[in-house]
Amino acid sequence: MPPRKTPSERQRRLGAELRKLRTGARMSGDEASALLDIERTRISHIEAGRVDVPRNGLHKLLRAYGCAEGPLFEGLMEMAQDRGKGWWDEFRDTVGPMGRDLAELESRSLALRTHEAVFVPGMLQTEEYAHAVITEAESDPQRVRRYVEFRMGRQQVLEDSPVTYRAIIHEAALHAQIGGASVMRRQLLRLIEVSRLPNVTVQIFPFEAGAYSAFSRSFVVFGGRVAELDTVYLEHPWSSIFLRDGERIDEYAKMFERLSDLALAPVDPESAPESHESRDSLSLIQHVMYRL
Template identity: 70%
Template sequence: MAPRSNPSERQRRLGAELRKLRLRARMSSDAAAELLEGERSRVSHIEAGRINVSNNRLYKLLRAYGCPPGPCFDELMGMGQASGKGWWDEFDDTIGPVARNLAELESRSVVVRSHEPHLIPGLLQTEEYARAVISETESDAQRTERYVEFRLARQRVLTRDTPFTYRAVIYESALHTLVGGPNVLRRQLLRLIEISRLPNVNVLILPFKTGAYSAYGRSFEIFGGVAPELDTVYLEHPVNSLFLHDGDQLDEYAKMFERLSELALAPVDPESTPESHESRDSLTLIQHVMYTL
């Protein structure tokens, strides 16, 4: 099989982790090739995500590289066994590689942490809010509807049989931006409150008064599995979105998210009574903005 020219994020990540483990074990590409009974170029292709590695050979490499049994070993084996196929295949007529990578990342995540400074995060959007957002960059009405369907399908990860934990820190600006007009925004804010009833969803609002916020003005998501060292940071960009997995980068964004969480108001708790509200918590702020609409 010819090497693929556009590996998925999962394929690139598996290859990068195998290279990291090989170098840590001080094993040459030639020695790894001998384990695989192949040429050195095969190892290079595997580490670049351009070709697959069978389960047996992946197991052999992980053992030879000294990867101990445990969550990291199991998750790497799972990444190698995954086919990359899923519910998102039905949208191949519309979505590109980045959207596919996001859907696949979400499908195998245990916890997702999201920071959004300008808009309500996609996993929390109503249909009409999502349509208003997508139509700003997509002029074709049919494609817009397909993108909306895809975004709503992604939201099923929050209510599947084994949903991941979702923590979102949203800057107050997103509550005021009139996406689709006042009525659309008001229903979106109601949706924020309603979805917070899910035990696995945690929504925090970062108020305007947070003076230190200027240092954190970029949206990002952290996708986490059972092995924290295999987390992935996603940075959305109109031209070239990025998936980061360097250890120092992971630590930096994890610390940034925790700092944002500390600066934010207490999380939305739809079950609380008005008497139990803090003088300034996320629910109170959302309700205040809704009142102004």
């Protein structure tokens, strides 16, 4: 099978981790290829995510690289066995590789931590709100419809998987009149409703908390069973990127906790009105909603 031209993020990550382990073991590409009795160029393709490595070959490489059996070993083996097929493949006609990578990462994650400085996070958007946001960047009605369907499909992991989802949303996102007052009112109601899910936590970062949220910008931390394989996604209109470096991931994880400390207490839809002795995320959302 010829090398693939556009590896998925999972395939690139597996290759990058194998390269890191090989160089850490001070083993050359020639030595690794001799171990599997394959051409040297194939090791390069494996480490770039362009070709797959058989299960027994991966097992042999990991042992030779000094990766002891344990969480990382098992995580890499599982990553290699995953075929990456899912509901997101039905959207290849519209959604690009990075969007599909996001859906696959979300489906494989056990914990999602997202900070959004401008919009309500896509995982929490109503269909109307998503339509209004996407229409700003896409004029073709058919493509808009497909993008909205894709975004709604991504949200299923909140109910169908054991993922823990934490969102910190800047107050500015509550005031932006995306789609008009009625659309925003229903979107704010959605934030309250989704907070009833036991695995979802929503916090609002208020204006008075300062500029830390603006400097942090928007990002998502994808966490799995193995911390070494966590990923950070930085969204940008022209060049969104995935970060795989452990130190950078730690920085964003700490950044998220700092944002959480500065943000208002999480939305708790079941709390009694008299329990709100000080302003919290729920009271701020309700305040903005009632003024629309």
